[in-house]
Amino acid sequence: MAEERNSLPGRVRRYAQVGRAVGGLAARLGAERVFGYRGDRSAQAAELTRALGGLKGPLMKVAQILSTIPDVVPQEYALELAQLQADAPHMGWPFVKRRMAAELGPDWQGRFSAFEREAAAAASLGQVHRAVGLDGRRLACKLQYPDMASVVEADLRQLKVILGLYAAYDRAIDTSNIHTEIAERLREELDYQRESRHIRLYARMLEGEAGVHVPDVVADLTTRRLLTMTWQDGQRILALRDAGVEARNRAALNMFRAWYRPFYGYGVIHGDPHLGNYTVRPDHSINLLDFGCIRVFSPSLVQGVIDLYHALERGDDELAVHAYRTWGFTNLSREAVEVLTLWARFIYAPLLEDRVRPIEENQGTAYGRGVAEKVHGELRRIGGVAPPREFVLMDRAAIGLGSVFLHLRAEINWHRLFHELAGDFDAAIMGRRQHEALAAAGLTA
Numbered sequence: 001m002a003e004e005r006n007s008l009p010g011r012v013r014r015y016a017q018v019g020r021a022v023g024g025l026a027a028r029l030g031a032e033r034v035f036g037y038r039g040d041r042s043a044q045a046a047e048l049t050r051a052l053g054g055l056k057g058p059l060m061k062v063a064q065i066l067s068t069i070p071d072v073v074p075q076e077y078a079l080e081l082a083q084l085q086a087d088a089p090h091m092g093w094p095f096v097k098r099r100m101a102a103e104l105g106p107d108w109q110g111r112f113s114a115f116e117r118e119a120a121a122a123a124s125l126g127q128v129h130r131a132v133g134l135d136g137r138r139l140a141c142k143l144q145y146p147d148m149a150s151v152v153e154a155d156l157r158q159l160k161v162i163l164g165l166y167a168a169y170d171r172a173i174d175t176s177n178i179h180t181e182i183a184e185r186l187r188e189e190l191d192y193q194r195e196s197r198h199i200r201l202y203a204r205m206l207e208g209e210a211g212v213h214v215p216d217v218v219a220d221l222t223t224r225r226l227l228t229m230t231w232q233d234g235q236r237i238l239a240l241r242d243a244g245v246e247a248r249n250r251a252a253l254n255m256f257r258a259w260y261r262p263f264y265g266y267g268v269i270h271g272d273p274h275l276g277n278y279t280v281r282p283d284h285s286i287n288l289l290d291f292g293c294i295r296v297f298s299p300s301l302v303q304g305v306i307d308l309y310h311a312l313e314r315g316d317d318e319l320a321v322h323a324y325r326t327w328g329f330t331n332l333s334r335e336a337v338e339v340l341t342l343w344a345r346f347i348y349a350p351l352l353e354d355r356v357r358p359i360e361e362n363q364g365t366a367y368g369r370g371v372a373e374k375v376h377g378e379l380r381r382i383g384g385v386a387p388p389r390e391f392v393l394m395d396r397a398a399i400g401l402g403s404v405f406l407h408l409r410a411e412i413n414w415h416r417l418f419h420e421l422a423g424d425f426d427a428a429i430m431g432r433r434q435h436e437a438l439a440a441a442g443l444t445a
Contacts, residue, residue: 090119090127091145099143103226111221115141123276123290125189130231138231139218140289148190156183173379174386181389185271189292192227194443198291199229201441202270205262211254211285232287234279238407245411250284252410256417258286259397264306264422266434267297271393273400295393296443299427299434300326305394306425309418312341312348320344328388336385339378346371347398350414359405359414 096117100108109115112131119127126144133139145151159182163175188194196217203214213232221228237255240248255278262268270277272293279287304326311320321337329340350359362370379385387395405412438444 090122091143093117095146096129096143099146099225103143103223104221112139121276125292126225131228133218133221137218139221140215140229140231141221142192142227142229144190144192144225152186152190156186173376174384177386177389178392181392185293185295185393191224193222193224195227195292196222196229197442198294201268201294201437201443202262202288202291204437204440205266205268206258209257209261211250212258213281213285213287215287215289232279232289234281234287236275237278237280237286237404238275240280240284241407241409245409247284248408249410249412251280251286252405252408253412253417254284254286255401255404256412256414257421258288259401260418260421263297264302264425265430266437267299267302267430268434268437269295269297269393269397271295271396273397273404275404293393295390296434296438297390299431301328301390302430303425303427306422308344309348309351309422312345313352328390329385330388333382335378335382339375339382340385342378343371343375347395351418352415354413354415356411356413358409358411359402 096119100115104111111134113134113136114132116130118129120130120140121128123142125148126142129141129143131139131141156179160179163179196219199214199217203216206212206214215229215232218228218230237251240251255273258278259270259273262270270288270291270293272290274290277288277290279289281287304323307319307326308323310316311323317337320341321332324332324337324340329336332340350357
């Protein structure tokens with residue numbers, strides 16, 4: 001199998017593509033800083049979204065992630081970027097034939113009973129084709145776009161430029177750790193064999209979870225740039241928005257368990273709850289479809305997440321400070337702790353009340369936006385804070401899932417769900433369970 005490498009020509013081509021998309025934004029932000037005026041951010045954001053929406057690759061995924069981290073980018077940009085869907089135009093049949101031959105050999109078509117020429121779906125790093133295996137199983141073949149190693153490196157460099165421009169005139173959030181975390185996860189996502197091990201890990205962690213379905217990997221049809229797994233039938237979860245309350249609640253409950261049983265049980269989280277990464281079956285169970293962005297946390301960090309819950313429950317400021325430090329926050333002043341706790345109270349609020357309730361009582365169009373604006377203003381006032389790397393995907397999961405629950409208008413006793421999954425947490429036991437699960441999947445912590 002040929003191996004694509006990060007290359008200078010590939011990066012140069014990508015710089016040119018992305019430069020056209022973000023160059024105007026850079027100029028306008030620079031002018032705002034130098035001349036002190038504020039342009040029409042909504043129009044700027046819409047223009048940036050249109051430009052990025054036509055580009056395959058990780059910038060689309062990065063934009064979606066940034067849209068959920070409180071005020072890393074201006075509100076107008078966040079609202080627009082959140083609308084980006086990984087639905088760029090598909091690569092044609094000539095590309096597919098070349099790529100499949102490079103991955104499986106010139107006789108690759110003989111390894112399938114059927115293989116659809118047209119892609120069924122497009123993702124940020126590749127596209128998915130329906131196929132049928134020689135054993136009759138319906139398959140999903142995810143085929144990576146060409147030259148993606150170069151694209152990732154070019155996009156990460158452009159991301160640093162974009163974050164640097166914003167940080168130059170607004171220092172409420174130090175984005176250096178955010179960039180580092182996103183960079184590591186994106187580089188991992190290029191390796192589809194690693195993703196296949198993530199699938200095996202999730203199958204183990206969610207074993208016996210009737211409301212969640214994980215595909216089977218077809219190992220002999222999987223390489224670093226081709227991932228073949230069993231096809232999962234389902235519809236987009238937001239198709240349930242107008243369904244009855246029982247259906248909406250059941251789907252939301254299954255989503256919650258799909259994300260947080262692995263976290264509290266094994267210290268593993270799916271860091272990309274994007275709408276294209278799961279579907280719902282007629283019985284309202286959930287199909288997980290994408291396993292590229294997976295993060296493994298230490299037992300002590302999971303303990304810190306639970307400690308913060310108890311700190312808020314009891315009003316224990318000392319325990320809250322201990323929890324923040326366990327997460328990786330440093331140089332915490334009293335004011336910084338108070339501001340962080342504003343955000344924490346919002347995130348944990350549904351878990352603290354033992355009653356059936358929506359995920360957010362004052363439901364708006366953007367989950368947490370009002371709280372994020374207040375937190376951002378306070379952080380700017382006290383001189384800013386540097387979120388640790390571990391914060392990025394935990395916050396992404398919480399806000400991403402919260403947005404889904406908001407769209408579904410789900411009303412659940414989140415408190416009891418949390419206690420069912422985390423009530424008997426023991427860091428030592430979780431550590432052993434995590435080690436065994438990772439080893440069985442061929443992964444290391």
